[in-house]
Amino acid sequence: MEMKYGPIYHMPQTERKTPISIPFLGINHCYPHYCNVRADSRITVIAFILNGQGEVTLGSYTHTAAKGDIFLLPKGYYHQVRANQTQTEEWQYIWMNVAGELAVQMMAAYQLLSSAVIHCPDAESLFREAIELAQTKTAQVAHQLLPPLFMEILIKLANANYLTDSNYSHRVQAMKTYLDDHIQEDFQSEALSRHFGLSFKQINRLFKQETGMTVYHYVLQQKMESAKMMLAQTELNVSEIAYKLGYSDPQYFSNLFKKKAGSSPSHYRSDHR
Numbered sequence: 001m002e003m004k005y006g007p008i009y010h011m012p013q014t015e016r017k018t019p020i021s022i023p024f025l026g027i028n029h030c031y032p033h034y035c036n037v038r039a040d041s042r043i044t045v046i047a048f049i050l051n052g053q054g055e056v057t058l059g060s061y062t063h064t065a066a067k068g069d070i071f072l073l074p075k076g077y078y079h080q081v082r083a084n085q086t087q088t089e090e091w092q093y094i095w096m097n098v099a100g101e102l103a104v105q106m107m108a109a110y111q112l113l114s115s116a117v118i119h120c121p122d123a124e125s126l127f128r129e130a131i132e133l134a135q136t137k138t139a140q141v142a143h144q145l146l147p148p149l150f151m152e153i154l155i156k157l158a159n160a161n162y163l164t165d166s167n168y169s170h171r172v173q174a175m176k177t178y179l180d181d182h183i184q185e186d187f188q189s190e191a192l193s194r195h196f197g198l199s200f201k202q203i204n205r206l207f208k209q210e211t212g213m214t215v216y217h218y219v220l221q222q223k224m225e226s227a228k229m230m231l232a233q234t235e236l237n238v239s240e241i242a243y244k245l246g247y248s249d250p251q252y253f254s255n256l257f258k259k260k261a262g263s264s265p266s267h268y269r270s271d272h273r
Contacts, residue, residue, distance in 0.1 A: 003034040006092075009134035011142045019102040022146040025134055030054065030091040034083040038073075040262045040271075044098040044107070045073040046153065048127040052091035053084045058116035059260055061213070061221070065093075068121035070157060074104050074113055076228070076272055078262040094127040098150055101232075101272065106151070110158040113225050120160040126153050171196075172210045175203065179215065183222045186246035189215075224260050227253075231265055232272040238265045 008026035028034075030052070053066040057080040058073060065071045071093075073079040083091040107113050130149050133142050168176070178195060189200040192215070196203060200215075207215050223245045230241045242253035258264045263271065 003036075004028045004030045009131070011134065011139045011146070013143075018100070018143065018147060020098060020100040020106075020147040020150060021143060022096050022130070022150065023099055024097040025095060025130055025146075027094050027131065028092065030083040030093075032083055032085040032087070034081075034091070036081045037079070039078055041073060041075055041077055041079055044075045044103045045071075045079075045095060046098060046150070047071050047093045047095035048124055050092040050094065050124075052089040053087055054091045055082045055084065056080070056116050057082075059221075059224070061116065061217070063117040065117045068119055068124075069117050070120050070123060070153070071117045072107065072112060072115060072157070074107055075101075076104070076261070076263075076268060094131060096127075096130060096146075096150065103150070104272070105233075106154055108225070108229055110154050110161075112154065112157055112161065113228075114221050115157070115161055118157050118160050120156055122160075123153050123156045126156070168210050169206075172207055175207055175215075176211070176218070179219055180222065183219070183226060184244050184246060186248070187216070187219050220256075220260070224257065227257055227265070228261065228268065228272070231269040241265070 006027040006029045008024060010024055011022060013021065013023065027050075028047075034054075047070065049065050049067050049069045049071070051067055053064060056063050056065045056071045056073070058077055063071075071081070073081075104113070112118075126149050130146055133145055133149075137145065175192075175196065178192065192203060193200045204215050207213075207218070211218065213221070227241055227245060230236055230244070236244070238254060239250040242250040245253070247253035254265055257268070261268055
């Protein structure tokens with residue numbers, strides 16, 4: 001039994017190689033039992049929700065994705081996309097497969113790698129423009145015009161992320177800033193409590209109320225993102241990266257990285273060079 005239906009557009013690669021390309025895009029109409037899982041995605045996926053609701057898991061975190069949301073699934077991550085089986089509306093979304101290491105690097109530059117789902121209804125017109133290009137233009141023209149559209153989408157998402165961050169209370173925003181500034185240190189809950197004059201239990205409760213995740217999960221998520229960037233973009237060995245992120249035991253760091261990223265640090269580095 002089919003789990004989805006809808007048009008798929010393929011833009012065959014031209015002889016001229018580009019740092020970012022969109023080889024496939026389309027519109028998914030998902031049946032309630034739809035589920036797509038990739039243990040170590042070989043391509044970046046970005047999609048705009050037109051209707052209905054589903055769940056998106058990136059790494060070990062699961063998010064709801066509904067109308068007006070965009071979900072981002074970077075290359076190299078475990079992800080799962082699943083329709084909500086209890087809803088009456090059909091889950092529909094426009095999706096793009098984005099090839100090229102530069103796509104992930106640009107997502108990192110705009111601080112989007114840890115944002116699996118972002119509410120950004122203003123981006124719908126860009127996704128519909130991409131579909132129109134695929135329907136009406138030659139593959140050569142589409143290859144020239146689709147990457148700039150992808151970059152416009154990233155800019156909109158970065159702006160939406162900034163507005164979301166600015167909606168946090170002053171106290172929680174200060175907590176996020178503190179954690180980001182100390183991401184390359186061993187996490188110490190006592191130091192965090194002393195800095196804000198609150199018990200760690202109080203801090204965790206306030207932080208989770210506004211961000212949807214615990215302090216520990218936020219710190220771990222940021223450390224893993226930093227590790228991925230260092231593995232892909234520096235010559236530091238695994239032990240050096242572990243020490244830079246506050247882990248005194250490189251083997252513990254390697255095991256933790258494999259659990260969260262789906263591959264060992266050395267394999268991740270060889271796949272993303």
